Amino acid sequence: MTLSSTNTSPSQTANSAIVFEQVTKLYSGQAAPALDSLDIEVKSGELVCLVGPSGGGKTTALQLVNRIVDLTSGDIRIGDRSIMDIPAIELRRTIGYAIQQSGLFPHYTVAENIATVPNILKWDKAQVKKRTTELLELVGFTPVDTWLGRYPSQLSGGQQQRVGIARALAADPPVMLMDEPFGALDPITRMAVQDEFLEIHRAVGKTTLFVTHDIDEAIKMADRIAILKPGGMLAQYGTPTEVLTQPADDFVAEFLGAERGLKRLALTTVGEVLAAKSDSEAGLQGIDSPRVESDMTLREALSAVSAAGAQGALVMERRSHLGEVTLHDLVNPPAKAMRALPVEGAGS
Ligand SMILES: Nc1ncnc2c1ncn2[C@@H]1O[C@H](COP(=O)(O)OP(=O)(O)OP(=O)(O)O)[C@@H](O)[C@H]1O
Numbered sequence: 001m002t003l004s005s006t007n008t009s010p011s012q013t014a015n016s017a018i019v020f021e022q023v024t025k026l027y028s029g030q031a032a033p034a035l036d037s038l039d040i041e042v043k044s045g046e047l048v049c050l051v052g053p054s055g056g057g058k059t060t061a062l063q064l065v066n067r068i069v070d071l072t073s074g075d076i077r078i079g080d081r082s083i084m085d086i087p088a089i090e091l092r093r094t095i096g097y098a099i100q101q102s103g104l105f106p107h108y109t110v111a112e113n114i115a116t117v118p119n120i121l122k123w124d125k126a127q128v129k130k131r132t133t134e135l136l137e138l139v140g141f142t143p144v145d146t147w148l149g150r151y152p153s154q155l156s157g158g159q160q161q162r163v164g165i166a167r168a169l170a171a172d173p174p175v176m177l178m179d180e181p182f183g184a185l186d187p188i189t190r191m192a193v194q195d196e197f198l199e200i201h202r203a204v205g206k207t208t209l210f211v212t213h214d215i216d217e218a219i220k221m222a223d224r225i226a227i228l229k230p231g232g233m234l235a236q237y238g239t240p241t242e243v244l245t246q247p248a249d250d251f252v253a254e255f256l257g258a259e260r261g262l263k264r265l266a267l268t269t270v271g272e273v274l275a276a277k278s279d280s281e282a283g284l285q286g287i288d289s290p291r292v293e294s295d296m297t298l299r300e301a302l303s304a305v306s307a308a309g310a311q312g313a314l315v316m317e318r319r320s321h322l323g324e325v326t327l328h329d330l331v332n333p334p335a336k337a338m339r340a341l342p343v344e345g346a347g348s
Pocket of ligand 1: 027028033052053058
């Protein structure tokens with residue numbers, strides 16, 4: 001993937017925070033709101049995942065931002081402007097929107113699909129061609145010429161979703177809305193596309209609101225996670241580490257599920273546990289302990305220890321021996337290690 005050729009526009013430095021202020025949506029004919037008094041701020045350049053049970057209002061929240069759905073009350077601001085002060089068509093041109101079904105036009109080629117918004121904006125031909133090439137490289141379609149003339153039906157599901165993401169990025173919008181964009185992918189392709197998207201996100205830094213059913217995806221991708229509960233109320237808004245380690249209530253704890261312990265283990269590295277252990281704690285006795293690198297997650301280290309049938313592991317950084325962790329340390333990491341977790345650690 002070539003990132004260097006992708007221009008970032010002044011939009012990335014401008015304030016493109018999305019602020020929900022007491023946002024309520026009651027669909028006509030419905031007794032209860034789909035979204036109830038939602039207050040969240042997605043800071044400029046941040047990636048926020050919306051998760052929650054089916055019917056919790058995630059898609060509604062997204063579609064309120066680009067005014068596919070109208071607000072019942074409250075306000076949404078992008079930067080300093082209320083979305084109500086921006087004509088809907090103009091608003092949609094400044095927001096990239098990627099959805100599960102990829103939404104590609106079947107009778108347009110890949111190039112024509114990506115160029116949809118630039119063409120509406122009447123960019124000149126050379127500029128459109130340059131941007132299309134850049135974006136195809138960005139989402140991993142090289143050599144670009146092989147792909148430009150293909151139709152969506154000639155692409156795999158994963159490739160269609162990549163083109164959908166390229167199309168959403170085409171006019172360099174400061175804000176991206178993504179509704180289960182990887183939902184149709186098999187697990188292996190999904191992980192590859194997630195990695196690619198994260199790399200793109202880090203390179204171009206769009207303010208992104210991302211709906212997913214998959215809590216693992218949210219933990220991997222998000223700077224912060226908003227968990228909605230039935231009735232469209234916010235149950236918790238926090239970093240992946242916060243929601244996993246300090247669920248706000250029983251609903252969140254249950255929603256995150258029985259695997260919560262395992263997910264926590266995927267957020268902490270062996271090095272962090274070692275740093276949090278006090279010197280007075282007993283060292284490891286066994287000489288047959290496996291070696292684990294300090295940047296391994298606890299989940300990976302546990303696999304290594306259990307595969308070796310050992311009681312702990314020697315922690316290495318390259319070739320130097322930093323110390324030891326016991327099985328107990330790995331299963332019950334010290335609270336200090338969890339608190340010390342940086343937010344970025346959640347994505348790895
Ligand atoms: N156009 C509509 N008219 C009436 N009710 C609607 C409409 N769209 C959604 N709803 C209702 O609003 C609530 C929230 O729906 P929404 O699609 O936002 O939830 P969601 O969290 O995205 O669900 P899912 O995870 O199943 O996609 C649901 O009860 C749904 O039935």
